[in-house]
Amino acid sequence: MKKQWWKEAVVYEIYPISFKDSNGDGIGDLRGIISKLDYLKDLGVDVIWICPIYQSPGQDNGYDISDYYAIKPQFGTMEDFDKLLKQAHDREIKIMMDLVLNHTSDEHPWFIESRSSKTSPKRDFYIWRDGKHGLFPNNWESYFGGSVWQLDEKTGQYYMHLYSKYQPDLNWQNDEMIHEVYKMIRWWLKKGVDGFRFDAIAHIVKAKGLPDAENPNHLEVVQANQFFSNLEHVHDLLRKLNEEVLMGSDIMTVGETSGLGPEQALEYVGNERHELNMVFQFEHMTLDSPSTGTARWETRSWTLPELKKIMTHWQTALHNKGWNANYLGNHDQPRQVSRFGNDKEYRVESAKMLATFLLTLEGTPYIYQGEEIGMTNTSFQHIEDYKDIETLNFYKLSQLQQVPEEKTMAAIHKKSRDNARTPMQWDASENAGFSDGKPWIKVNHNYKEVNVEAALKDPNSIYHYYRKLIALRKQHQVMVYGEYTLLLPLDPDLYVYTRTLDKECLLVILNFSRDTVEFEWPDELAYDSGELLIANYEQQPGENEKKKTLRPYEARVYKLVQQSSHTMIH
Structure with a gap:
């Protein structure tokens, strides 16, 4: 497998408006990010992915760009960006820009x-x-x-407009428009940025003739993703972008590509495709939803074997053929500890367990701001406290359909994008240390207990656990390049897998439940001994070598020593 810096990197996503406000206007900004570069360096991250900071009316929090060459004044100036880029590079931190190429603002x-x-x-x-x-x-x-x-x-x-009416879709059949996009990307590369996250890139091509979708229920509008998602011509356009603009620059690229499986993903990220380094897949993001569209606001119960099946498919199908981008939360998703863990009595334990999961999979891990301190979903009582356009549209539609208010708000509490967009919780002071002014959106009510200052002081905090995991990933190439093999695929509580590279092997054991679970080392796992590299609980002395008792949301990573006469996995 070819080694690349972006495979070995740990990425930290910043949602600028909510990260850190430097001037008291209630809005996070570039100088706020600059003030926290040492914090990010200490955490151990290699790349900062910055959500859009371009000039924008802000109808969709910056994903409606009105000038690709300008910084929105609320974030600062281009001089501030240049300073951020230099100071990040001085700390050996790279900067990845978020670039929206499917649409612009209607004010562009x-x-x-x-x-x-x-x-x-x-x-x-x-x-x-x-x-x-x-x-x-x-x-x-x-x-x-x-x-x-x-x-x-x-x-x-x-x-x-595939998104809001304020975001008209660009026509990627127009060569002059494409030329202007290339010109803009070259401009940012010349500035020295280290990569791009291409927003909604799977949608830039629409089906010829723009045909109607089948409409068995005779609805006015219907989901028609097959006509504007992952169409073949997207690949032609991406290869041309690489040939004419990106090749020769040692940058990282990641595409947002919903609605595909790993075989389709290889059409984007296959080693010989020359399109993207990696893509964000969404299969695990739909585990708790019955379907897409407005139904995504509904919730279904999911099982651990379902998650294992999805993640294992991606881990194995892309091995040696492409590369994964691993994430459990971002600016468009609920908080990971509220969704996949237990944000009440086991918030710390389950947040550490999920961190172990994220950092021990094959692929580049993406940490979303606040995950390193275990930030949770919020639950504002009034719809007026929400700012997200998708959330507000869902609320209006629910009102028109006479859905009970209580049911609508319960769905919003679980699924709103604003769960991830509340201000970063820096300390226990007013507004969580995010701003001296009134924040653009309310702070999560639990900021006095959940904040960076408290986490830094506590050697057993989620933050320090992330630091240890990131450091381990840098020390052990097997955590980056090792082959993933799933064990116990049907176990309802334990997610267990190995990572193997040459003669080195890691065993990862994760308890995804609130119960105490017994784990017995499988006979097919041949080893002489195992060194415990990291765990989210203090280990009990004298534990049986073969049988382990896993406490609620416990995580353990062992480095195994291979028996000389056996292969690691039979």
């Missing part, structure tokens, strides 16, 4: 020009169509609810 000069008339030179920078019989051009549903089409009264045509 390209779109303003495009909508000015049907004969505008930039008309075809975006996707415009006439309506059919007084209805939308087709019946596709937006990710944020409602039709993907918005009528522009001036020209009488509709423009497409």
